[in-house]
Amino acid sequence: MRRPKVPDVVVRRLPLYLRAVGDFASKDREIISSHELGKSTGLTAAQVRKDLALFGEFGKQGIGYNVKFLMNQLKDILRLRDPVPVCIVGMGHLGQAVLRYNMAYHRSTSEGTEMLRIMAGFDVDPVKVDTTCAGVPIYHTDELSRVIGEMGIKIAVVAVPAQRAQEVVDMCVKAGITAILNFAPIKLETPAGVKVHTADVTLELQSLAFYTH
Amino acid sequence: MRRPKVPDVVVRRLPLYLRAVGDFASKDREIISSHELGKSTGLTAAQVRKDLALFGEFGKQGIGYNVKFLMNQLKDILRLRDPVPVCIVGMGHLGQAVLRYNMAYHRSTSEGTEMLRIMAGFDVDPVKVDTTCAGVPIYHTDELSRVIGEMGIKIAVVAVPAQRAQEVVDMCVKAGITAILNFAPIKLETPAGVKVHTADVTLELQSLAFYTH
Numbered sequence: 001m002r003r004p005k006v007p008d009v010v011v012r013r014l015p016l017y018l019r020a021v022g023d024f025a026s027k028d029r030e031i032i033s034s035h036e037l038g039k040s041t042g043l044t045a046a047q048v049r050k051d052l053a054l055f056g057e058f059g060k061q062g063i064g065y066n067v068k069f070l071m072n073q074l075k076d077i078l079r080l081r082d083p084v085p086v087c088i089v090g091m092g093h094l095g096q097a098v099l100r101y102n103m104a105y106h107r108s109t110s111e112g113t114e115m116l117r118i119m120a121g122f123d124v125d126p127v128k129v130d131t132t133c134a135g136v137p138i139y140h141t142d143e144l145s146r147v148i149g150e151m152g153i154k155i156a157v158v159a160v161p162a163q164r165a166q167e168v169v170d171m172c173v174k175a176g177i178t179a180i181l182n183f184a185p186i187k188l189e190t191p192a193g194v195k196v197h198t199a200d201v202t203l204e205l206q207s208l209a210f211y212t213h
Numbered sequence: 214m215r216r217p218k219v220p221d222v223v224v225r226r227l228p229l230y231l232r233a234v235g236d237f238a239s240k241d242r243e244i245i246s247s248h249e250l251g252k253s254t255g256l257t258a259a260q261v262r263k264d265l266a267l268f269g270e271f272g273k274q275g276i277g278y279n280v281k282f283l284m285n286q287l288k289d290i291l292r293l294r295d296p297v298p299v300c301i302v303g304m305g306h307l308g309q310a311v312l313r314y315n316m317a318y319h320r321s322t323s324e325g326t327e328m329l330r331i332m333a334g335f336d337v338d339p340v341k342v343d344t345t346c347a348g349v350p351i352y353h354t355d356e357l358s359r360v361i362g363e364m365g366i367k368i369a370v371v372a373v374p375a376q377r378a379q380e381v382v383d384m385c386v387k388a389g390i391t392a393i394l395n396f397a398p399i400k401l402e403t404p405a406g407v408k409v410h411t412a413d414v415t416l417e418l419q420s421l422a423f424y425t426h
Contacts, residue, residue, distance in 0.1 A: 011420050011423045014423065041222065042220045043222070078423050084422045086418060096306075097305075098414055154425035155418060157418075178426055179421040195421060205297075205394060207225045208394055210227065210292060210392075210408075212297060212367035212368060213406075
């Protein structure tokens, strides 16, 4: 499959398409149009076609997309075909909340998102180290490199205090992590080839302001 | 100004437009095209024009949008023209992290997002009640209704454990809150007219899987 340079904003829309396609698949739909996909995701049909065309010609003009084929293609593009091991660094309430959210979600979904598996937590607090949280083992942060290597972990959620975030990210990058979800309110320095998304509470709150009355 | 029924997905894009327009404004640009706005936000020019056209004719065909006018219109649409008081219910590490993020952001930005002001935290822990966190007073959750009313708080961030979230949301709604950012991993029941966004860590992690290699 082609894997061209894709703008990050498009990558962020792919899970929306995957979710929509998963909904249609669970209703045993075989074909969907770009208009239906647009309606489910709130984008124009043209935007849907343009986004998906970046990865090749999935649809047939005048017919639409094959639901199962598109779902599999989206999983391939997002590298969600095989389980993706994830770790959380910082098992304070934020890290624990993310972990419990992830675990609760896995129990309630059938949309193929079970492929994201939180396999390990890290913390420096001796009270937490060598315990489990929602069934997930917690290791000392000193073991980060070894555990990430052994478990083949690909994505790190960084939920440590701001002043420790850069140090932790440097350790993650050295251990082979290439994608980071950062909750610390700082801009992180990472080498090219490492992607950082910062959870953006500000954008969420701004869009919610629309609904105040 | 017209305030038609706007799909939530469009509302969620408005802060992206506001941020982009703010960037152009800070560079003293007077006019921007839908193409430039699209490039900054990763959307097609057609999508930008379609989204903004929902609120009236802001731009001039072949010329573009007046930066200052559009910024003010977006702030009006998002109701960010005047300070929007926000509260956080649940001052565990998650609530504290959101609060500190918001406060750090205010110090580092000039894009008009300073209009979201976290004015109060709520918790049931007697150790936290009547203290402050990053300068923000923490009240007992029993005082939620009174404080929300007195401070004119419009948006609540719900960061309590899942089993307490519905109860807290009911209290918020009764007190007049119409927009909620929910971090608890449950589907909340709210009456019509109350908007709930649930912070979706799953979508974030799915899009990050794209960057694993």
